Structure formats: C-alpha cells, structure tokens
Amino acid sequence: MSGKLVSVDFEVFGIVQGVFFRKHTQKEAQDLSLKGYCRNTSRGTVQGTMEGEIDKINKMKNWLQKIGSPSSRIDKAEFKNEKEINAFSFNDFSVKK
Numbered sequence: 834m835s836g837k838l839v840s841v842d843f844e845v846f847g848i849v850q851g852v853f854f855r856k857h858t859q860k861e862a863q864d865l866s867l868k869g870y871c872r873n874t875s876r877g878t879v880q881g882t883m884e885g886e887i888d889k890i891n892k893m894k895n896w897l898q899k900i901g902s903p904s905s906r907i908d909k910a911e912f913k914n915e916k917e918i919n920a921f922s923f924n925d926f927s928v929k930k
C-alpha cells in the first residue's frame with residue numbers, strides 16, 4: 834500500500850446518461866484498483882461511492898471532473914463524505930442498475 838485508504842461519494846452532472854458513462858467509470862476505477870459502485874439517478878446524474886488509495890482516488894476525481902466517457906459532457910462533479918477507512922467495504926467496482 835502506497836497510501837492511506839479513503840472512501841468518497843461522488844455525483845456527476847451533465848450529459849452522463851445514455852453515453853456509456855457508467856461503463857467507462859467502472860473501467861477507469863478498475864484500472865486504478867478502486868472499489869465501489871456507480872448508478873444512474875432519476876435526476877439525470879451518475880452517482881456512486883469509490884474506495885481506494887488517496888492518490889488513485891485523486892486521479893479518479895480528475896477523470897470524473899474532466900474526462901468521462903467519449904460522448905459525455907461533464908458540467909460538474911461533486912465529492913462529499915470523504916473519510917479515511919481501514920478496509921474496503923466493496924469487493925470490486927460495479928455498475929448498479
């Protein structure tokens with residue numbers, strides 16, 4: 834482990850539904866060895882929770898704010914409830930329906 838483990842909730846606003854945003858989020862999170870989930874909301878956003886080493890969480894935050902899936906348009910990303918954790922509470926990074 835290179836850094837402390839943290840958990841953070843996120844919500845991404847913009848054109849993030851119907852553009853494979855969740856699938857790309859899952860792949861990016863898996864590439865960074867993060868655990869958690871993402872799902873569409875009834876408000877047209879994508880929200881979820883991610884857990885991992887702080888440096889990898891920061892890379893994922895940047896991806897959620899600035900990159901996203903190829904067809905998405907990100908207006909903003911919000912992060913809240915960031916806290917240090919002792920162990921993962923998820924087995925992998927999943928897409929919830």
